[in-house]
Amino acid sequence: QAVVTQESSLTVSPGGTVTLTCGSSTGDVTSGHYPYWFQQKPGQAPRTLIYDISNRLSWTPARFSGSLLGGRAALTLSGAQPDDEADYYCFLFYGAARVFGGGTKLTVL
Amino acid sequence: QLVQSGGGLVQPGGSLRLSCVASGFTFSTDSLYWVRQGPGKGLVWVSRITNNGGVTNYADSVKGRFAVSRDNAKNTMYLQMNSLRVEDTAVYYCLSSGSSGIWGQGTLVTVSS
Numbered sequence: 001q002a003v004v005t006q007e008s009s010l011t012v013s014p015g016g017t018v019t020l021t022c023g024s025s026t027g028d029v030t031s032g033h034y035p036y037w038f039q040q041k042p043g044q045a046p047r048t049l050i051y052d053i054s055n056r057l058s059w060t061p062a063r064f065s066g067s068l069l070g071g072r073a074a075l076t077l078s079g080a081q082p083d084d085e086a087d088y089y090c091f092l093f094y095g096a097a098r099v100f101g102g103g104t105k106l107t108v109l
Numbered sequence: 110q111l112v113q114s115g116g117g118l119v120q121p122g123g124s125l126r127l128s129c130v131a132s133g134f135t136f137s138t139d140s141l142y143w144v145r146q147g148p149g150k151g152l153v154w155v156s157r158i159t160n161n162g163g164v165t166n167y168a169d170s171v172k173g174r175f176a177v178s179r180d181n182a183k184n185t186m187y188l189q190m191n192s193l194r195v196e197d198t199a200v201y202y203c204l205s206s207g208s209s210g211i212w213g214q215g216t217l218v219t220v221s222s
Binding site: 001038040046047048051052055087091096097098099100101102103 | 142144151152153154157166168169202204206207208210211212213214215
């Protein structure tokens with residue numbers, strides 16, 4: 001089974017910009033992996049932020065954007081707010097299987 | 110929204126059925142997923158079912174023990190879990206894919222003697 005890798009933790013200053021990335025043990029992440037990004041705060045169910053690389057849901061703030069960057073999927077947060085402190089998970093398609101990354105704990109400090 | 114039910118405490122080797130009922134969106138157009146999260150752990154994909162139920166897929170850890178199904182007339186997805194193991198203990202979430210992107214509230218499954 002493929003392994004999906006994410007930064008274990010990142011810190012961003014309020015108002016700052018940070019990029020979370022998502023890599024695949026099988027090679028470059030491409031559009032065929034249909035990357036998703038989810039946000040989860042303590043004690044809450046996850047929430048979908050991005051699907052199919054860069055598509056936002058209706059509730060996704062415009063400060064979140066998704067892309068492919070250097071063979072990885074990327075989630076960029078521009079203008080971080082304290083409320084963005086959370087765990088972030090990417091999710092990739094591998095044919096019939098799906099795999100989550102281990103998650104990135106984002107601190108806004 | 111997606112509203113889940115059916116979790117609880119079960120002994121190893123036992124069975125449970127989880128339900129996930131949708132409202133407020135077009136349920137029948139989306140693939141649906143089950144995802145679990147062990148205590149203090151990350152998210153783990155469990156299974157997937159296509160919009161018409163024609164295709165189902167499973168993580169290796171549950172293949173042959175779990176079965177996903179859906180009834181589009183009832184806007185409901187199910188996860189039948191058999192031969193449960195201690196390591197299946199987790200909060201289980203349902204998720205609609207794509208532009209729906211909705212998660213259920215989660216339901217706790219505890220497998221313990």
